Amino acid sequence: xxxxxxxRLAAALSAAAAASVVGFAGAAHAAPSYxxxxxxxxxxxxAAAPFWHLxxxxxxxxxxxxxxxxxxxxxxxxxxxxxxxxxxxxxxxRHPGPIYTPTSRTSNDDLVVLLAHYGIQAGAFHSNLDxxxxxxxxGRKPIVGVNDKTxxxxxxxxxxxxxxxxxxGVDTNADVVHVNDSGTMSGRDEQVSIATFEAxxxxxxxxxxxxK
Numbered sequence: 001x002x003x004x005x006x007x008r009l010a011a012a013l014s015a016a017a018a019a020s021v022v023g024f025a026g027a028a029h030a031a032p033s034y035x036x037x038x039x040x041x042x043x044x045x046x047a048a049a050p051f052w053h054l055x056x057x058x059x060x061x062x063x064x065x066x067x068x069x070x071x072x073x074x075x076x077x078x079x080x081x082x083x084x085x086x087x088x089x090x091x092x093x094r095h096p097g098p099i100y101t102p103t104s105r106t107s108n109d110d111l112v113v114l115l116a117h118y119g120i121q122a123g124a125f126h127s128n129l130d131x132x133x134x135x136x137x138x139g140r141k142p143i144v145g146v147n148d149k150t151x152x153x154x155x156x157x158x159x160x161x162x163x164x165x166x167x168x169g170v171d172t173n174a175d176v177v178h179v180n181d182s183g184t185m186s187g188r189d190e191q192v193s194i195a196t197f198e199a200x201x202x203x204x205x206x207x208x209x210x211x212k
Contacts (some may be wrong), residue, residue, distance in 0.1 A: 043136030043169035045178035045189045049079050052180040052188040062106035062143075063087050064182035065164040066114045069130075069141040069211060072166075073120060087114055105162065108145055111209045120211055127208040129177075129194065133170050141211045142167045145204030148183055151192060161204035 051071035055064045063083040072079025078086070087100030087110075087180060094107035099114055106114075115122045125131075132142050148163035149156055168189065169178035177197040181187030192200075 021068075038133060039172050041171045041173070042133040043167070043178065043207075045169035046208060048072050048166070048168035048180055048187040050180075053077075053080065053182060054185060054187065055182040056080055057084060057102055059102065059105050060084050060100070061182050062111055062164045063100055063114065064163060065143045065166050065180075066111055067119075068166045068180050068182070069115065069143060070118050073211065074118075083114075085197055090114060090117055094212055106164075107207070108204070108207055111164070112144055115209070115211065122209050122211045124207070124209050126206050127210070128206055129170060129198070132208065132210075133172075135210050136167070136170060137205060143209045144201055145207040146197075146200040147203045148200075150200035151179075151181070151190075151196065151202070152184060153196065159203065161207070167208075 033199045048068075053064065055061055055069070058082065060083075061079060064080060065084040067078045067080070084100055084102075087106065088098050090099045090113060091097070092099045092107060092110050093113050094109055099110040100106050112122045112124050114151075127142070127144075132144075135142050143164055143166050145161045146163050146165060147158055147161060150158045151163070151165070163183055165179040165181045165183075165187075167177065167179055170176075171178070172194075175194045176191050177194055178192050179187070179192070179197075181190045184190065
């Protein structure tokens with residue numbers, strides 16, 4: 001983990017330095033741009049695909065992403081009912097009350113708390129696709145915050161971060177990102193272009209929760 005943390009720290013320092021040069025708000029938290037540093041497939045989308053399930057509740061995408069990751073790492077995936085019930089009875093680190101309620105979206109950092117409840121350590125970062133590729137190469141599982149309409153190439157409400165997906169692979173030869181996306185019927189090993197993925201991800205300032 002020391003090397004990974006060093007890489008993330010270097011990325012953050014590099015972004016901060018860039019922000020001081022160009023001088024626009026929030027740039028210090030932005031990750032360096034994608035450089036396509038290593039060609040080929042990163043991750044194993046086929047192995048991850050069986051752990052995809054379509055969400056039933058409107059705001060359970062974060063919980064479903066956590067359940068997907070638990071399944072990938074342990075082979076025992078909680079059902080939507082189980083994971084949302086657990087989240088409803090687990091205090092949030094970000095606000096008063098529980099992590100999950102049926103009427104509101106789960107806070108980004110609370111995904112780390114929910115994973116910890118199942119014995120899985122994770123960290124929350126502002127990342128980039130190069131780092132995600134390295135995470136996948138080392139068997140770590142990334143959950144990212146995106147705009148769903150951008151990811152699905154729909155025209156409405158493309159502004160805010162409003163959805164979580166699990167990144168299961170990056171194929172730099174095909175310029176494709178593979179995700180498990182509980183928000184759509186076609187979300188099992190959903191494949192989008194790197195450009196589309198980046199456009200959907202940038203709205204969260206490249207937020208990612210990554211297992212350790």
